[in-house]
Amino acid sequence: MLYREAGDFKTSYEADSQTFPIAFDRYRIWVVLAFAYLVVPFVINDYWANAILVPFLIYAIAAIGLNILTGYCGQVSLGTGGFMAVGAYASYKLMTAFPDVSIVIHIILAGGITAVVGAVFGLPSLRIKGFYLAVATLAAQFFLVWLFNKVAWFYNYSASGQINAPERTVLGIAVTGPNTEAWAQYLISLVFVTACAIIARNLTRGSLGRTWMSIRDMDIAAEIIGVNPLKAKLTAFAVSSFFIGISGALFFTVYLGAVEVGEAFGIQKSFLVLFMIIIGGLGSIFGSFAGAAFLVFLPVVLKVIGVDLLGWPTDLVAHFQLVIVGALIMFFLIKEPHGLAQIWRLIKEKLRLWPFPY
Amino acid sequence: MSSDFLYGIEVIINGLMAGVLYALVALGFVLIFKASGIFNYAQGVMALFAALTLVGIMEGDVPFSYLINAIFGTEIYNFGWTVPVLLAIALTLVVMVIFAWAVQQFVFRHLVGQEPIILFMATIGLAYFLEGVGDLMWGSDIKTLALGLPQGGSRWVEDMTVGLGGDDFYGFFIDKLDMVATVVAIVLVAGLILFAQYTKQGRAMRAVADDHQAALSVGISLNFIWVLVWSLAGLVALVAGVMWGAKSGVQFSLSLIALKALPVLMLGGFTSIPGAIVGGLIIGVGEKLFEFLIGPMVGGATENWFAYVLALLFLVFRPQGLFGEKIIERV
Numbered sequence: 001m002l003y004r005e006a007g008d009f010k011t012s013y014e015a016d017s018q019t020f021p022i023a024f025d026r027y028r029i030w031v032v033l034a035f036a037y038l039v040v041p042f043v044i045n046d047y048w049a050n051a052i053l054v055p056f057l058i059y060a061i062a063a064i065g066l067n068i069l070t071g072y073c074g075q076v077s078l079g080t081g082g083f084m085a086v087g088a089y090a091s092y093k094l095m096t097a098f099p100d101v102s103i104v105i106h107i108i109l110a111g112g113i114t115a116v117v118g119a120v121f122g123l124p125s126l127r128i129k130g131f132y133l134a135v136a137t138l139a140a141q142f143f144l145v146w147l148f149n150k151v152a153w154f155y156n157y158s159a160s161g162q163i164n165a166p167e168r169t170v171l172g173i174a175v176t177g178p179n180t181e182a183w184a185q186y187l188i189s190l191v192f193v194t195a196c197a198i199i200a201r202n203l204t205r206g207s208l209g210r211t212w213m214s215i216r217d218m219d220i221a222a223e224i225i226g227v228n229p230l231k232a233k234l235t236a237f238a239v240s241s242f243f244i245g246i247s248g249a250l251f252f253t254v255y256l257g258a259v260e261v262g263e264a265f266g267i268q269k270s271f272l273v274l275f276m277i278i279i280g281g282l283g284s285i286f287g288s289f290a291g292a293a294f295l296v297f298l299p300v301v302l303k304v305i306g307v308d309l310l311g312w313p314t315d316l317v318a319h320f321q322l323v324i325v326g327a328l329i330m331f332f333l334i335k336e337p338h339g340l341a342q343i344w345r346l347i348k349e350k351l352r353l354w355p356f357p358y
Numbered sequence: 359m360s361s362d363f364l365y366g367i368e369v370i371i372n373g374l375m376a377g378v379l380y381a382l383v384a385l386g387f388v389l390i391f392k393a394s395g396i397f398n399y400a401q402g403v404m405a406l407f408a409a410l411t412l413v414g415i416m417e418g419d420v421p422f423s424y425l426i427n428a429i430f431g432t433e434i435y436n437f438g439w440t441v442p443v444l445l446a447i448a449l450t451l452v453v454m455v456i457f458a459w460a461v462q463q464f465v466f467r468h469l470v471g472q473e474p475i476i477l478f479m480a481t482i483g484l485a486y487f488l489e490g491v492g493d494l495m496w497g498s499d500i501k502t503l504a505l506g507l508p509q510g511g512s513r514w515v516e517d518m519t520v521g522l523g524g525d526d527f528y529g530f531f532i533d534k535l536d537m538v539a540t541v542v543a544i545v546l547v548a549g550l551i552l553f554a555q556y557t558k559q560g561r562a563m564r565a566v567a568d569d570h571q572a573a574l575s576v577g578i579s580l581n582f583i584w585v586l587v588w589s590l591a592g593l594v595a596l597v598a599g600v601m602w603g604a605k606s607g608v609q610f611s612l613s614l615i616a617l618k619a620l621p622v623l624m625l626g627g628f629t630s631i632p633g634a635i636v637g638g639l640i641i642g643v644g645e646k647l648f649e650f651l652i653g654p655m656v657g658g659a660t661e662n663w664f665a666y667v668l669a670l671l672f673l674v675f676r677p678q679g680l681f682g683e684k685i686i687e688r689v
Contacts, residue, residue: 076475128673131397131478135620136673139666146662267617271482278479312428315493322490329483333476334468 003351019201036190041183049182050255056296057189058250063276063288064200065243070274071282072204073236074216075125079137081269082144083241085261086114087248089154092163095253096156103168103175103253107192111246117144118241125233129219141270148261162260165253176253185254192250196243201285203239212236213283244273275325279332281341290340298325368532369650370643375536377642378543379601383619384626384634385547386594391628392567393587396466397478400485402616404454404592407492409599411453413503414496416446421495447596454592455585457488462585489610503603539601546597547635550590559586567629621669627679636680641665 003024010016020026044053062080069075090110095103121140125133148154155163167177174180175188203209211232214222223229252259259265272295280291299321306317336342350357386401398404414421418439441449465484469477554560565573566583574580602615622641626633645664652660673679 076478124670124674128677130475132624132673132677134475134478135624135666136670138617138620139663139670142663142666146659150656150659274479274482310428313424316424316428319490319493322486323494324490326483326485326487326490329486330465330480333472333480333483334465337472337476 003348003354005352019205033194037187041187044182044186046182049186051300052296054185054189054255056293057186057193058247058255059273059276059292059296060193060289061196061247061250062244062273063280063292064196064285065240065247066273067277067280067282067284067288068200068204068212068243069236069240071277071284071287072209072216073212073233073240074219075122075233075236076131076134076274077137077240078134078267078270078274079121079140079144080244080273081265081267082141083114083118083244084248084251084269085144085148085265086117086241087111087245088252088259088265089148089163089261090114090245091249091253092165093154093156095166095168099166099168102170104170104188107246107249107253110249111242114245114248115238115242118244119234119238122234122237122241125237126230138267141267145261145265160260162258163252164258165256168253176257178257180254188254189250192246196246197285197289200243204285208232208235208239216283275329277339278329279339281339281344282337284339284341286344287339287341290344294340295325366647366650369646371532372536373643373646374639375533375540375642376646377639378536378540379598379638380615380618380622380641381635381638382539382543382546382594382598382601383615384622384638385550385631386591386598387619387623388628388631388634389550389587389594390591393563394466394566394584395474395477396481397474397628398591399478399481399616400488401591401595401619402614403485403488403492404457404595405599405602405615406610407457407488407599408450408454408592408596409503409603410492410496410501412446412450412596412600413501413603415449416441416443419496424497425494450596451593454596455589458588458592459585461588462581466584467581485616500609501603503600533605535601535605542597542601546594547631550594551631559583563587618665621665624669624673624679627681630679630681633679633681641668644668 003022005022008021008023010021018026020029040053062084065083066077066080069077087110090113091103091106094101094106094109098106121137124136128136149161155161158164165176167174167179169175170184170188173184175184204212211222211227212235214225214227215229215232215236219229222232248265251264256264276291276295277288278291279294280289281287302317302321302324303314306312306320307314332339338345383401383405386404387398390396390398390401413419418441420426461484465480466477469480552560554564562573562578563583563586565576565578566580570580573583598615618641619638622637623634624637625640626635626637645661645668648664649660
């Protein structure tokens with residue numbers, strides 16, 4: 001009844017091609033944004049920020065990045081963890097080398113550096129495809145982690161081999177370091193997520209997004225109708241790595257504060273982000289959020305049920321988590337290969353006809 | 359001969375032995391890939407699971423004991439008996455066959471005709487699932503696999519070769535276990551080749567690998583063949599799991615050797631059994647030699663990434679691998 005196109009007359013090309021053609025969607029997105037910006041920062045506490053909301057927002061950026069590469073351009077990557085590490089170490093080097101420059105600029109620059117690294121590791125994608133490429137991206141994952149472990153310049157020759165985020169402020173409010181308030185952590189992540197989501201959504205709607213999707217659907221046919229595969233694949237790698245780099249930088253500076261590369265950005269992280277986009281939905285920005293939310297919430301929920309309610313030992317619950325995540329991946333691939341985003345789409349389809357379906 | 363040169367040869371020999379173990383894991387991949395087009399990421403976890411099951415059965419542990427204890431508040435861990443090695447191996451094989459059937463019945467039967475990359479991701483899910491189940495069944499602590507396989511360096515090889523070099527050369531150091539593994543691997547590969555060439559099921563398997571629809575039309579049950587290849591992959595996983603487990607204990611890192619098998623496959627080509635073996639040997643020798651010659655200059659631990667970078671560089675020049683079928687694409 002409320003959710004429909006009927007009666008919403010478009011009178012200009014801009015109105016006709018806007019992101020959310022249905023009026024209800026537009027109001028909904030404003031309500032969600034207003035809630036996220038105006039309500040949550042005042043009620044958030046440390047537990048919610050650290051266990052759920054900040055990791056969710058940061059993983060959502062990484063998932064958007066990987067979704068651009070895998071979901072939109074069809075190039076499976078298992079190097080996400082390595083690229084996040086590039087973002088983290090780039091932001092660390094920039095923060096310590098130029099302490100007077102704003103951290104926001106550092107994080108964006110870290111994304112840019114990651115984009116360059118990503119494009120370099122994307123070069124083989126011009127020759128190799130499918131899981132050959134997936135395995136090739138493993139080379140990026142292992143090589144980058146090894147590099148940050150072995151070359152002392154990257155961690156400023158610190159004795160522990162760790163990197164620690166120094167305290168930095170935005171508009172006079174600490175956003176990194178030990179004195180950061182929960183709401184500040186949350187807000188800076190939220191600002192980046194909002195910006196990334198808007199950019200990604202519009203990129204994928206535009207001509208660049210269409211070239212990516214044509215490469216994904218059938219690369220040879222795309223080449224024949226005039227899509228340049230070199231440009232399409234390398235831009236996909238670069239844009240995807242840009243987002244992943246930003247997420248890695250935020251993960252290090254805002255969320256963790258101190259990072260040991262093998263532990264924080266190992267191969268498990270690559271799989272985690274890949275699972276997020278499979279469960280959330282390949283080729284969907286909403287799906288990236290849904291998948292990130294799902295896989296951040298699941299361990300917390302399982303821990304609350306298993307450890308707090310049933311009193312099981314923690315490691316048993318951790319094993320259960322593996323079983324459930326694995327089973328869910330298979331379940332989704334069998335029942336709903338397009339993930340949570342597809343379920344959402346079906347609900348919207350039903351809503352448009354409600355209450356008089358035919 | 360200078361001792362540096364001789365040590366180089368020792369590194370090569372040890373690399374060959376390590377390569378045999380990589381090839382063993384890669385072999386399981388090739389079997390499944392040829393017959394069903396599924397790129398089975400879970401092969402490494404299958405090796406871990408098989409080794410865990412073998413240890414658990416041998417020591418008479420109660421499966422899921424931690425879970426049962428947590429739910430019912432009981433304190434049972436062990437049946438109190440030990441099972442002889444051969445019987446335990448047979449029982450483990452039964453478990454792997456049941457696993458193969460379950461995987462086919464509940465997962466991949468529903469995914470027939472999906473894109474290869476979807477199947478690949480499903481096997482990643484399977485890997486997580488199986489890892490969790492293995493931990494739930496047998497606990498996640500590091501276990502030692504006491505099969506009575508010989509351990510340590512071989513005295514005999516050392517004594518035989520000590521005369522080759524000067525005073526600062528003490529002979530080749532070669533692990534006995536690696537030698538056993540090599541022999542077992544050769545026997546296993548020979549057995550598989552004989553099975554594929556000279557038995558009815560083996561021929562059916564090759565027919566399915568060649569063309570699914572043609573195989574169906576002459577009355578071969580695809581379902582049966584797929585269960586068969588998953589069982590064979592389970593057997594290979596068991597052998598690989600036992601060899602690696604005896605070497606470094608049965609623990610989670612065992613499943614990471616699956617990742618090492620991926621560059622092996624890329625070198626050798628996904629569809630070729632000889633390719634898996636040659637690829638394994640090249641990777642094994644390559645990473646040991648690289649660590650020996652270049653490693654000290656760049657800070658060591660190059661074994662973590664060398665195999666992947668080698669495979670990556672190689673693929674740029676020959677995308678189908680050494681022995682893979684030529685990729686022909688049509689619109």
